[in-house]
Amino acid sequence: AFPELQEATGRLMGEVANAGLLPEVLEAVLETPPIKGGPNGATLRLGREPGDVKAKRTPRFVGLDVPGYSMKPIQRYEERAMHIWGDEEVEERWDPIRMGLSYIDLTPACDLPLQVAMCFISAALWLWRALQLLGDNCGGDTWLEDYIFEDLWSVSPEQKRLAMQFALKRAIFELVDYASLMAEGQLLPGPRLTIQRAAYLLLRKVSARFGTEEDAPKVVEQIKRMLMSARTSPVWSPPVLLVSDAVFVDILSGRLHQAFMEELREAPESAARVLPSAVSEYTLYEASLLGAGDTTNVTYARFELMGALLHDSGRKWADVEAVFGHSPMPLDAVGFAAGARPGRLSPEAASDLEVAA
Numbered sequence: 001a002f003p004e005l006q007e008a009t010g011r012l013m014g015e016v017a018n019a020g021l022l023p024e025v026l027e028a029v030l031e032t033p034p035i036k037g038g039p040n041g042a043t044l045r046l047g048r049e050p051g052d053v054k055a056k057r058t059p060r061f062v063g064l065d066v067p068g069y070s071m072k073p074i075q076r077y078e079e080r081a082m083h084i085w086g087d088e089e090v091e092e093r094w095d096p097i098r099m100g101l102s103y104i105d106l107t108p109a110c111d112l113p114l115q116v117a118m119c120f121i122s123a124a125l126w127l128w129r130a131l132q133l134l135g136d137n138c139g140g141d142t143w144l145e146d147y148i149f150e151d152l153w154s155v156s157p158e159q160k161r162l163a164m165q166f167a168l169k170r171a172i173f174e175l176v177d178y179a180s181l182m183a184e185g186q187l188l189p190g191p192r193l194t195i196q197r198a199a200y201l202l203l204r205k206v207s208a209r210f211g212t213e214e215d216a217p218k219v220v221e222q223i224k225r226m227l228m229s230a231r232t233s234p235v236w237s238p239p240v241l242l243v244s245d246a247v248f249v250d251i252l253s254g255r256l257h258q259a260f261m262e263e264l265r266e267a268p269e270s271a272a273r274v275l276p277s278a279v280s281e282y283t284l285y286e287a288s289l290l291g292a293g294d295t296t297n298v299t300y301a302r303f304e305l306m307g308a309l310l311h312d313s314g315r316k317w318a319d320v321e322a323v324f325g326h327s328p329m330p331l332d333a334v335g336f337a338a339g340a341r342p343g344r345l346s347p348e349a350a351s352d353l354e355v356a357a
Contacts, residue, residue, distance in 0.1 A: 006252055006255040006256050006259065007259040008259075009234065009259070010234050010255065010256040010257065010258065010262075010263065011260070013234035013235075013263075014234070014260050014262070014263020014264050014267070015263060017263075018263070018267040018268075019271070019272065020271075020272035022272075029236050029237065030227075030230060031050040050200075050201050050204055051201065053201035053205060053240055054125060054128075054240070055099070055125035055126050055128075056122070056125075056241055057082060057086060058242075059242055059244060060241050060242070060248075061245050061248045064248065066247050066251070069247060071244050074109065074110075077109070078243065081099060081103075082099075085098040085102065094143070095146075096126045096127065096130040096133070096143070097126070097130050097168075099126040100122075100124070100125075100126035100127045101123070103119045103120075103122040103123040103126070103243070104119065104120075104123050106119050112246060112250060113186045114195075114249060114250050115243050115246040117179045117182045117195045118241070118242075118249075120175045120176070120179035120182070121179045121202070121240070122242075122243060123175050124172045124175040124202055127168050127172050128168075128202060130168055131165060131168040131172065131206070131210065132209075134165050134168070135209060137161070141161075144160065144164060145160075147164065148163075165210065169206060169210050172206055173206070173215075173218060176199045176203055176222070179198075180195065180196060183195035183196055183199075183225075184196075184225060187290075188253075188254050188257070188286075188287050188291075189232055189233075189257050190233065190253035190254040190255075190256060190257030190258070191250050191253045191254065192229045193229040193230055193233045193235075193238055193253070194238040194241075194253065196222070196226040196228075196230075197230075198240050199225075199226070200219075200223055200225070203215075203218065207219050231279075232260075232261065232275070232279065232283045233253075233256070233257060234256050234259075234260040238253065254287070257283070257287070258284070258287065261283055264280045265280045265284070277308040277311060277312055278308040278309040280308075281304050282305055282309075284301060285298070285304075285305045288301055
């Protein structure tokens with residue numbers, strides 16, 4: 001019953017949006033800081049306090065599997081890594097940096113782009129835990145000496161901690177940027193928000209405690225990426241999960257997104273328009289290009305997208321044809337420069353072009 005439930009949920013949220021109630025919903029659930037931009041510079045009432053973000057230690061979808069796909073290799077890898085380095089209560093089995101590096105080592109074994117992005121996010125989250133412990137200076141950091149360069153062996157313990165904090169913060173920002181850019185270009189619109197939300201929450205936590213003025217543009221850019229993903233999603237707070245659970249995120253969020261977008265696209269003219277029509281058409285077209293939407297005809301979706309874009313911008317197909325209708329050189333039926341060979345001008349056409357010039 002899962003596919004029917006996901007489609008029903010996505011369409012229900014689409015009906016909420018078409019009824020004009022989406023702004024009130026976003027005001028309650030979207031995790032953004034106060035935004036200035038109202039009348040006379042007032043602060044808009046939007047969103048709520050961002051939630052916490054931490055490395056996941058236990059699976060979410062216990063006992064579930066996907067026909068034709070085995071999750072056991074990644075599950076066993078994560079369980080083994082947790083057992084060796086992820087027990088914070090046992091000093092001999094606690095090394096958050098090694099846990100973070102283990103997720104980077106896991107990336108070659110991933111089958112889905114989402115799994116790779118989640119490996120980067122998981123690695124960053126474990127490094128964030130290490131950074132927290134160094135900042136608290138209250139124990140749990142016996143692993144520190146294992147990662148100090150020989151150039152720093154003679155410096156004071158405080159200087160060692162400071163150097164490691166700088167290195168961990170830089171590594172976290174780099175890993176988050178990798179994951180966010182990968183989500184932007186290679187993930188389906190549905191699961192994209194899972195990565196962008198985790199990336200935003202993590203950058204906000206790190207910059208709030210260890211940030212400098214130079215970090216502000218990166219945090220602002222990540223907020224924009226999250227909001228761009230959230231506006232096309234019916235679920236705005238996807239959880240942080242283990243990499244072995246990524247396949248469920250891919251399936252569930254993809255179906256939710258497709259049902260939500262289809263409901264917005266099929267809305268009557270009297271419905272409240274929460275997005276330009278071209279946005280919903282583009283996300284469905286993008287999803288079909290990346291392998292989702294088995295029932296979507298890519299060619300038809302491309303024409304629907306262009307039609308919606310022209311409608312939103314107040315133009316017509318004739319305007320586009322007029323722009324491309326006249327060429328400075330003769331073209332054949334398929335758009336190549338006319339001549340004996342495609343892409344090459346004939347001597348007669350070349351001389352005509354020189355005379356016209």
